[in-house]
Amino acid sequence: MRMPELVILWTDALIFLLVGGALLFALYARRHEPVRAPWRKVVRSRVGAASLIVLFAYIGIGLLDSVHFRALDAKGVETGEVLSLFDRIAEPLRIRQEKTYSAPLALHLYAKENMETPDGRTVRGYPRLQHAGGQLTSESAAMLDQARLFLTGALLGLLLWAAMVLSLAWFHAWREGSGVLHQMECLFSGDEDDVPWTTILITLGMILVLGAASWQLAQHYHLLGTDKVGEDVLYQALKSIRTGLVIGTVTTLVMLPAALLLGMMAGYFGGWIDDLIQYLYTTLNSIPGVLLIAAAVLMLNLHMDNHAEQFGSVLERADMRLLFLCLILGITSWTGLCRLLRGEALKLRELDYVQAALSMGVGHFSILARHILPNVAYIVLITLVLDFSGLVLAEAVLSYVNIGVDPTTYSWGNMINSARLEMAREPVVWWSLLASLLFMFTLVLAANLFADVVRDAFDPRLRNER
């Protein structure tokens, strides 16, 4: 049995670069109290901790979906497909295709078809789904079976959660040399000054129970139904997580170098450099964002169609489009950050220690790197967190207008786009729309709440107001 060959897409590389950067930063922050203090404040707020747990759940799925490899069949021969680790885990969801629409947890298709009965007659009716409730002896037992699956799943999640709580309590007990029972009490005492363990554990418990129960159900039924071509909607919604995360984070990442450099230079040097950079960002800013994106994406499509040979497989092509979309979104959104950085650098350069460094003959660029940059880092962080939710929402609108991600990429915007006509059907096909909106809402809500906590913790001006 040989190992499948890894495939590293551009966005994969950038995601792992970001994760690596975050880990390095965490290691650095551990040793440096001033860097660590605001983060401690974030984690110790109950809203911050709870939203962070939800975000971690999303990020976990997104990361699993970012490890791609060439799929092998049973004999170890490449099938030509590129799959991700997440695809492997969600294999039962991925391969169980139906013919067309089916409602959540349904046993039958949503559309009538001509069927042949065993005695050779043709009747019109709702055909049985191929991959839902196959283990049932009679269809009337479906409700009971679903309840059983849900409960076993929930129990499984609960057990997993209990194991986690126990090991956490044991870990605390081992570190502090006290009893496990005493530590359990501490975890659930709701002590607000310290890390809000109660909130964290309850959030975690809810995610685990819900996740395990859905997992149990999803293996035997289509939990959120199927779409027009019979693909599982839950699978689509989960796959869309990666796209949302990439758009939300990589966009800020790709615009960061330009915004940092130009913003700091404009504020620090002033004079004609300032004028030039201000002119540059006013010009870019004056083009309405959507139109600039539309124009750029149209041009990109044209270029890609005319030079199709430069972009390898369908997946690589879709990935390039995702990356370009991030780039274009970055170009339209760097101006705000640039202006903020300019204003801050303008203030910082008058400070005594910067003037002292100047008079001692320290070069401009080392002053920028050593004195200005660390002082504006919090602005960058707040922007990164604040922009995230807006970008996730923007992706949906752009894909809806057909200037977003590639049509073959799983994304919430694409799901909504294909669902818009389904609302006009009779009876209404609502699950695709609802699933995408629900998944998006949870992510954006968690991100918004988290962003609020981060801003409160990092922005010194707001510190005294609440």
Added chain:
Amino acid sequence: MLVRPMMAYILRRVLYAIPILIGVNVLTFVLFFVVNPPDDMARMNLGIKRVTPEAIQTWKAERGYDLPLLYNEQGQGLERLTGTIFFQKSVKLFSFDFGRSDSGRDIGYDISQRMWPSLAIAAPVFLIGLLTTIGIALVIILFRATYIDLTAVVIAVAMMSISGLFYIIGGQWMVGKLLRLIPISGYDTGWEAAKFLVLPVMIGVVSGLGSGIRVYRTLFLEEIHKDYVRTARAKGLSENAVLFRHVLRNAMIPILTMVVAAIPLLFMGALVTESFFGVPGLGSYTIDAISRQDFAIVRSMVFLGSVLYILGLLLTDISYTLVDPRVRLS
């Protein structure tokens, strides 16, 4: 005496806008004609496969794309510069001569026709939205640091987190299809249009509530910690008087900056709402152009959008000087 510095100030701001517009113009030129030469555009429009060079030539000639990009060697005198794509397609935008779309229609005429339906939706959304958000934010401020405040903020954050698409799709489905109160989509001329406008306007207002309330709440909160508020309270004014007579009036300045800049852009319309409800405005015009890949229209809209944006900046500057006597015209 005051008029002259004012005029000089406005003139200076207008002059400052010119290099920006030139920048926008050059940028769109590069984006539309240099990244992809007109040949590619023609091939795209005619279908990639089985397209003859002659067909490309006629397509280009019909639309005036057969000229050289920047410098016409065959021309004489001034024509060397004017007989180019850059002059014909980009420089002419400055006189609002948008030319013809790739499908042969007069873009300028289309825009002048479609501007009004856009405005009929965008203006009420803007006005009603502004008044409701400011009103709600003031009420929240009145109850600040209570559970009402907390609940309102939580609801606002939740409303912000819902995709705008949901408001549109869900709103149409609920109000139009379930309750059957008003037509789902379409448009009419004159006063008949009103019944088609209710739903888009309502949805526009509701979808903007969440973020609007939060922005104004923060703004009022910042204002309420200032010294003059303490003075007003110290001299015995009631909380209502402080809020409405002092805080609201002082908060007008930051509100103006946010609001005035947005007014000219109202003409551009709402992209998704218009195309979803079948309103023949500029938003759906743009969307249609994008999906038909009509580059001439998209190019014109980019330029028009930038002009309106810059106009917004100009209006903001002027309104500053009118509202706040402390702002000096320098």
